[in-house]
Each structure stands twice: as structure tokens, then as C-alpha cells.
Amino acid sequence: MNPTVTVRPVALVTGAAGVLGRAICERLCRDGMHLVLADLNLAAAQAVADNLDRADGQGALALQVDMGDNASIAALVEQAGGHYGRIDVVVNNAAVNHRGSLADFDPALWDHMMAVNLRGPAVLCQQVLPYWKAQMSGRVINMVSRCWVAGGPPAYVACKAGLVGLTRSLARELAPYNVTANAVAPGMLPSAFTQDGRDEAAFERMAEGAVRVTPLGRLTTPQDVANTTAFLASGDSAFVTAEVIHVCGGSQLAPFGNL
Numbered sequence: 001m002n003p004t005v006t007v008r009p010v011a012l013v014t015g016a017a018g019v020l021g022r023a024i025c026e027r028l029c030r031d032g033m034h035l036v037l038a039d040l041n042l043a044a045a046q047a048v049a050d051n052l053d054r055a056d057g058q059g060a061l062a063l064q065v066d067m068g069d070n071a072s073i074a075a076l077v078e079q080a081g082g083h084y085g086r087i088d089v090v091v092n093n094a095a096v097n098h099r100g101s102l103a104d105f106d107p108a109l110w111d112h113m114m115a116v117n118l119r120g121p122a123v124l125c126q127q128v129l130p131y132w133k134a135q136m137s138g139r140v141i142n143m144v145s146r147c148w149v150a151g152g153p154p155a156y157v158a159c160k161a162g163l164v165g166l167t168r169s170l171a172r173e174l175a176p177y178n179v180t181a182n183a184v185a186p187g188m189l190p191s192a193f194t195q196d197g198r199d200e201a202a203f204e205r206m207a208e209g210a211v212r213v214t215p216l217g218r219l220t221t222p223q224d225v226a227n228t229t230a231f232l233a234s235g236d237s238a239f240v241t242a243e244v245i246h247v248c249g250g251s252q253l254a255p256f257g258n259l
């Protein structure tokens with residue numbers, strides 16, 4: 001964050017109850033930030049917040065949001081801003097993954113994915129903009145995927161490639177307020193996102209395939225992603241904007257089938 005900010009920064013993380021969201025919240029909390037844990041699943045977000053509270057004692061705020069619903073996003077920002085009085089870091093991490101090839105294409109699912117995975121992050125940033133303007137500092141970190149270059153299920157990849165485009169546009173538009181915008185592109189890791197709808201054998205086959213095409217020879221871990229997110233949220237990345245950091249052991253170099 002801006003080194004001139006002496007108050008404790010506030011980070012709002014969407015999808016905070018998921019595997020990556022939880023690791024990111026834990027890391028940003030260790031780095032001294034207040035946390036707003038936003039998720040569709042409030043009970044699960046509250047459980048993560050309770051653990052942070054026990055470790056930190058500073059209070060972590062769990063709030064429900066549906067990132068596909070603009071009014072819900074506005075209510076989230078109102079509650080978060082009302083509680084802490086500022087919002088510094090936004091991590092757009094929540095996403096849905098209706099897998100499917102072009103042959104299985106369902107326009108209703110396409111619209112839902114675009115709403116949650118792409119429109120939601122833009123609306124969230126729009127809602128937080130008044131805070132960034134007042135603070136003259138901020139960070140946007142958008143969770144994409146290595147598949148934005150490698151390809152994969154069309155709707156998912158289109159969302160993630162779109163989110164890279166949004167990141168680059170935000171980097172331009174928000175720079176006058178000293179707000180950076182970057183994306184993190186993880187490789188495959190086990191979570192509901194990749195495991196739901198697959199039996200163990202199918203998941204194992206996919207994981208083995210992912211390791212095979214990864215020059216550094218293993219799957220991504222949540223800590224890998226949290227470490228890079230923490231860098232982008234910190235003062236150390238003050239002059240880094242409009243970037244996509246791949247956290248996938250070099251597997252963005254190789255094509256690899258559907259997640």
C-alpha cells in the first residue's frame with residue numbers, strides 16, 4: 001500500500017470462504033490488514049473470519065454478497081465502508097465455473113458466469129471508487145487463471161480473458177488516484193471449483209496432466225497465490241500496474257485441457 005498510509009489498510013476479499021480466498025485472507029491479516037470477508041456463503045465466510053479473529057484479535061468482518069447482483073455489491077460496500085471508514089485493497093476472487101464445451105453451450109449459464117466473474121468485479125470497483133478518490137491510494141487484484149492464455153471451457157476462459165482486459169483498463173483509469181490494478185493467474189489446485197462434478201479418479205487424471213505440463217513440476221498451492229496477492233497488495237508493488245502475474249510454475253507456456 002501507499003507508504004504514507006499510516007492507518008491499518010482494509011482489504012475486501014470476495015470468495016473469501018473458498019480455498020484461495022481463505023489463504024489470501026490469512027496472509028493479508030498476517031501482513032497487518034483489516035479484512036472484509038465477502039462470500040455468497042456467509043456461514044463459511046464467518047467461520048474463516050472467526051479463525052482470523054482468534055489469531056489476530058483485531059476483528060474481521062464477514063459479509064454476504066452475491067457478485068452477480070449489483071444491489072448486493074452496493075450493500076456490501078456500504079456495510080464494509082460503514083464499518084471501517086475506508087477500503088484500500090479489493091481482491092476480486094469469487095467466481096463460478098459452469099464447465100462446458102461450445103457443444104454444451106447454455107446461454108443462461110454463460111450470462112450467469114459473465115455476471116459473477118466479470119461484471120461483478122467491475123461493479124465492485126465502481127462502488128469502491130469514492131473511497132480510493134478520497135484516500136488517493138488503493139489496490140485492485142483480480143483473480144484470473146492461466147487458461148486465459150491456454151484456452152479451455154469457452155465461457156470460463158472468456159470471463160478470465162475479459163477480466164484481464166478489465167484489469168488493464170482499470171490500471172489506466174485509476175492511476176490518477178494512485179490505485180494500481182493487477183491480475184494473478186493461478187494454475188490448477190484442488191478446490192470445489194475443480195473437484196465438484198468430478199470423481200476422484202477424474203480429478204487425479206486432470207491433476208497429473210497439470211503437473212506434466214508444468215515446467216516446475218507440481219500443482220499450484222493456495223500459499224503460492226496468497227504470496228503473490230500479498231505482494232500486489234503491499235507497498236513493494238507501488239509501481240506495478242496493468243500486469244498479469246502467472247502463479248502456475250510456467251504452465252502458461254503449455255496448452256492443457258479443460259478445468
Ligand SMILES: NC(=O)c1ccc[n+]([C@@H]2O[C@H](COP(=O)([O-])OP(=O)(O)OC[C@H]3O[C@@H](n4cnc5c(N)ncnc54)[C@H](O)[C@@H]3O)[C@@H](O)[C@H]2O)c1
Nearest residue numbers: 015017018019020040066067094095145188189191192193
Ligand atoms: N482452483 C483452481 O484450480 C483455480 C485455478 C485458477 C484460477 N482459479 C480462480 O481462483 C478463484 C477462487 O477459486 P477457488 O479454487 O478458491 O474456488 P472455491 O470454490 O474454493 O471458492 C470460490 C468461492 O466463491 C464463492 N462464490 C461463488 N459464487 C459467488 C457469488 N455469486 N458471489 C460471491 N461469492 C461467490 C463461493 O461460495 C466460494 O467460497 C476463482 O476466481 C477461480 O476462477 C482457481
